[in-house]
Each structure stands twice: as C-alpha cells, then as structure tokens.
Amino acid sequence: MAEREHLRITGVHAISALGRGADALLAGVLAGAPAFTPVRRFDTIGRRVTVAATVPEVGTLADELTDAVDRACRAAGLDRTHRAGAALFLATHGGPHSLPARPAGGGDTAPEVPALAGHLARRCGLGGRTRTYTTACVSASTAVADAATLIGRGDLDRVVVAAGYLVEPDQYALFDAGRALAADGAVRPFSAGRKGLLLGDAVVAVVLESARAAAVRGAPTVATVAGWGRAGDAYHPCQPHPEGHGLARAAEAALRRAGLPAAAVGYVNANATGTPYSDASEAAALGRVFGAAAGRIPVSSTKSVHGHALEASGLLELVVTVLTLGHGKLPVNAGWLGPDDSCPLDVITDAPRPAPTPHALTLNAAFGGANTALLVSAP
Known part of the structure; x- marks a missing residue:
C-alpha cells in the first residue's frame, strides 16, 4: 500500500487567542477579525510594538500542552490501551517558559527541555517513543512529516504531534529589536503596505494514525495527510531565496508523494508573515509550482x-x-490594503469562499532556509 493511503488525522485540539477548542478556532478564522490586543503578560514599556494575539487566562505551557494532548486523544477516542502504544512528537521553543512550574512547597525541580516530551507523555498515558523538535517555525510541520513517514512505512501505528508557544518577553524583545514586528499593529500578508509580523499564542495537538489502526478502532477521520515535503534554501541565515526555490521544492515533493497534480489543489494556507521580502518570495514559489494558474488558486495566511x-x-x-x-x-x-505587484495571487480578502476541491496545501518556512509543505484532503 502506498504511503499516501496510510495517514489519517483522527483527533485535534487547539488553543489560540481566538479561543479554546476546534470550534472556536474555526469560528475565529472564518470571522476574520484579528485577535491582536495590548500585551498584559509582561512589560512592553520601551518597545516599538506593544500588541500580540494572546490568550487572556492561560496556565504554564506544560499544563496547557498536557490538556491539549489529552483533549485531542479523547476527540480521537483513544482509550488507555491505545494511548499506551502512541508516540509523542513535541514541537516547542524551549527555555524556562516552556517548563512545568515547580511543585508547590519545593521538591524536585522541573525537567530540562529535552525531557519535556517524556514528562507530557507520562502525564497523558502515552507509552511510545518521544521526540522534541526545536527547529524554529518549521518545528511542528517537520514533526508531522516525520510522523507521516514513520507511519507510512509501518514503523508506527499512531503518533500524537503536539506543539506550543506562549508569547513571552525574550522572543518578543528579539523580534521587536529586529524591527520585524508590524509597527501599525496589523498583519497584512501579501498586501501593499505590509509592515511585518505579530506574535500569537498557540497550543495544539493532533492524533495521526495509519488507516488500518484507525479502521480497527472505527475512528472518525477528520482529514487525510496525503503528502508532505521538506527542502532547504541554503541562501541566507534569515531570508528565503527571492525566487522561492526551497518552498517550491517542498510543495512539489508534497504533490508527488500525494500522487496529485498541482491542478488538484484548491487552497493554499500560506506561510506569509506580512513581511515584504518573505511574502514576495512565497508568491514566487507558488508561481513556480502552479505556473499560470498561481493567480487563480485561493490563498490566505491566517497569521493575519x-x-x-x-x-x-x-x-x-x-x-x-x-x-x-x-x-x-x-x-x-x-x-x-490592496494588491502588491510582487504578490500576483488570488488572495481571499472580503469573505470566506466555498472550497472548490477537497485538497489544500499548508506551507511553512523558517530562518536558516528551512521549508515544509503538507498536503491535506478532506475526508
């Protein structure tokens, strides 16, 4: 059986500034109202930018990850036995803000970052192997690609992929000092007048299973991960190749693995961060993948x-x-705000559109020239 016939998403859970749970996330992105508000979690005095998309009441990242993993497993219908054989692949920034709080009254200190995945697995009853990914903004998509590969070749039946970032002062200060944050307080992907990115909270968990394992349990299929691809630019430490070579190769690899032509894709959830250089590079990558049709495929970046x-x-x-x-x-x-000649794409700007096909690409890119593409299909 081909790899593309093996992988099912059977459970999801997500927390963001749009709310808690899949329903809140769906409602928020379809409403299209940006969730950026003044940062209250830490002091932003002296910063150029003082807004982010943060969850008002939030626990430690370790606790929020534990809850997300547990809820995704419950959504997938995993009982104790099914959890015991599941692997956990965790994508996180690391550092002190990702560690569990120390126990009340003292005692053992919290685990170091490499042990965080094991800590979460024990709390959630996951008994399979664990991995931790800290490869910047492609961490989670790389974890999904690795899980898909291992499930596809029969090494694993079930992987829970979890990822978490809560806006914290260190990264916020670095992006602000680097003038990467949008000074006008809005993210405007592919638009004329775009000024940069804004940070946001996210704690997410997804259950991935082989088709056989899902069928044995009678598990519902939320979606299929039909293809995945990864590629590097090796162009610049911070900037992607201006012609989008790496991102294009990642998308083309995802299409090949899925056995689908580019024409089958009906939507692209773009990486676009609202920064002038990277958005133009991504538009060039889509032009390389889709040719003349690039201007007719619906595209949006929900980072906005x-x-x-x-x-x-x-x-x-x-x-x-x-x-x-x-x-x-x-x-x-x-x-x-309006079209930009460097981004000749069919950007969804006014209201949600009907999905023309059941197939979509979601793209991500990171400093260092790393690029990923996941091709998903509705059930």
Missing part, C-alpha cells in the same frame, strides 16, 4: 488573524486548514 506562533505555527495552521476544508469554507486574509 491568530498571529505567528513560531514553533507551533505549522500545527495550528494545519488544524485551521483541515477544519476549514471540512467545513467547506476558506478563511480570509485579514489586514488587506
């Missing part, structure tokens, strides 16, 4: 609504893509 969740972005945007495909409507690209 929920913000950039760094290591968790790939998983949040995967869930957005499968939920909107399943609902039959495609989300808007908020913040639009």
Whole structure:
C-alpha cells in the first residue's frame, strides 16, 4: 500500500487567542477579525510594538500542552490501551517558559527541555517513543512529516504531534529589536503596505494514525495527510531565496508523494508573515509550482488573524486548514490594503469562499532556509 493511503488525522485540539477548542478556532478564522490586543503578560514599556494575539487566562505551557494532548486523544477516542502504544512528537521553543512550574512547597525541580516530551507523555498515558523538535517555525510541520513517514512505512501505528508557544518577553524583545514586528499593529500578508509580523499564542495537538489502526478502532477521520515535503534554501541565515526555490521544492515533493497534480489543489494556507521580502518570495514559489494558474488558486495566511506562533505555527495552521476544508469554507486574509505587484495571487480578502476541491496545501518556512509543505484532503 502506498504511503499516501496510510495517514489519517483522527483527533485535534487547539488553543489560540481566538479561543479554546476546534470550534472556536474555526469560528475565529472564518470571522476574520484579528485577535491582536495590548500585551498584559509582561512589560512592553520601551518597545516599538506593544500588541500580540494572546490568550487572556492561560496556565504554564506544560499544563496547557498536557490538556491539549489529552483533549485531542479523547476527540480521537483513544482509550488507555491505545494511548499506551502512541508516540509523542513535541514541537516547542524551549527555555524556562516552556517548563512545568515547580511543585508547590519545593521538591524536585522541573525537567530540562529535552525531557519535556517524556514528562507530557507520562502525564497523558502515552507509552511510545518521544521526540522534541526545536527547529524554529518549521518545528511542528517537520514533526508531522516525520510522523507521516514513520507511519507510512509501518514503523508506527499512531503518533500524537503536539506543539506550543506562549508569547513571552525574550522572543518578543528579539523580534521587536529586529524591527520585524508590524509597527501599525496589523498583519497584512501579501498586501501593499505590509509592515511585518505579530506574535500569537498557540497550543495544539493532533492524533495521526495509519488507516488500518484507525479502521480497527472505527475512528472518525477528520482529514487525510496525503503528502508532505521538506527542502532547504541554503541562501541566507534569515531570508528565503527571492525566487522561492526551497518552498517550491517542498510543495512539489508534497504533490508527488500525494500522487496529485498541482491542478488538484484548491487552497493554499500560506506561510506569509506580512513581511515584504518573505511574502514576495512565497508568491514566487507558488508561481513556480502552479505556473499560470498561481493567480487563480485561493490563498490566505491566517497569521493575519491568530498571529505567528513560531514553533507551533505549522500545527495550528494545519488544524485551521483541515477544519476549514471540512467545513467547506476558506478563511480570509485579514489586514488587506490592496494588491502588491510582487504578490500576483488570488488572495481571499472580503469573505470566506466555498472550497472548490477537497485538497489544500499548508506551507511553512523558517530562518536558516528551512521549508515544509503538507498536503491535506478532506475526508
């Protein structure tokens, strides 16, 4: 059986500034109202930008990840026995903000970052292997691609992929000092007048299973991961290739693995962060993949609504893509001011559109020239 026939998404859960749970996420991205508000979690005095898309009441990242994994497993119908054999692949930024709080009254200190996946697995009853991914903004999508590969060749039956980032002062300060944050407080992907990105919270978990394992349990299929691809630019430490070579190769690999022509894709959930250089590069990549049809395929970047969740972005945007495909409507690209000649794309700007096909690409890119593409299909 080919790899593309093996992989099913059977459970999802997500937390973002749009709310808690899949229903809140779907409603938020379809409403298209940006969730950026003044940061209250830490002091932003002296910063150029003082807004982000944050969850008002939130626990430690470890606790939120535990809850997300548990809820995704319950959504997939995994009982204790099924969980015991499941692997956990975790994408996170690391650092002190990702560690569990120390026990009340002292005692053992919290685990170091490499042990966080094991800590979460034990709390959620997952007994399979664990991996931790800290490869910047392609961390979560790389974890999904690895899970898909291992399930596809029969090494694993079931993987829970989890990812989390809660906006914290260190990364916020770095992006602000680097003048990457949008000074006008809005993310405007592919638009004229775009000024940069804004950060956002995301804690997400997805259950991936082989078709056989899902069928044995009678599990519902939320979506199919039909193809995946990864490629590197090796062009610049921070900037993608201006012609989008790496991202184009990743998307083409996903299409080949899925056994689908480019014409089958009816939507692209773009990586677009609202930065002038990278958005233009991504538009060039889509032109390489789709040719003359690139200007007719609906495209949006939902970072314009929920913000950039760094290591968790790939998983949040995967869930957005499968939920909107399943609902039959495609989300808007908020913040639009007008077309930019460097981004000749069919950007969804006014209202959600009907999904023309059951197939979509979700793209991610990271510093260092890393690029990923996941091709998903509605059930």
